Amino acid sequence: MTITLQDMEVIMGVPVDGLPVVGCTSPTVNWRYVCGTLLGHRPPERELGRNKNTGVMEGPRVKAKWLEDRFSNPLSIDAPKELVQKYAWFYIVEMLGGTLFMDNSRERISIRYLQFFDPISNGKKYSWGSAALSWLYRYLYKASEKTAK
Template identity: 35%
Template structure:
């Protein structure tokens, strides 16, 4: 498998339309129901903005794995940490304070994570961010700048 900066560039594409997210996720299943099922926690209303959750809530909720954690609890924490890494390292937005839950389909089956073309997706996100910063009104560049 070919890699770029350690990220696979072969495999299944990473895609999805954010405007159609509610219908896209798990065949029309409500996104927040699936969020609670996969992570076994639900943020309070003041930590939710449409399909975004505050980074501080995610960090606090999943900062310490219980000592007596069973395999499913470990999987939930792994899912949460992968979402945090995706949102803060590879696919960061300008706010830096929220995480989009559109990553749920990609972390639902952890064993499939290595089969996606994460390197291609990160490069596409970087190009998108570079195009946005070309606008003279934009003053802050975000994205996976480590790839530069």
């Protein structure tokens, strides 16, 4: 028995038709800028002399706790449209980075998926089910390696 693309569509409720989810992999992308522009919160620079995992941001991955703290206050009824959109982007990042495309760090979520939601209506154009299924297969393969923990 295996998980299929139809399972992703029926069980997870994500679309399997649409454009492939192929993102920017360039090391020159300024993910702090992307985070600051779309979410309204720019992660601080890494402190010099600190361990690798102490920085808030590592590549396109942000500490989930830091990001959640920025969006912990509920929106007011008369919140401006721009703020509502930032909260929507945060929710999308939480769902995609924390559920469909979760990795083994348990403390970081990727903001790389924001590039598919600018503008926010673009997200429905992509095949999120096939991307999530390939992600799942990749991590199942990694988990089956002899050195996996």
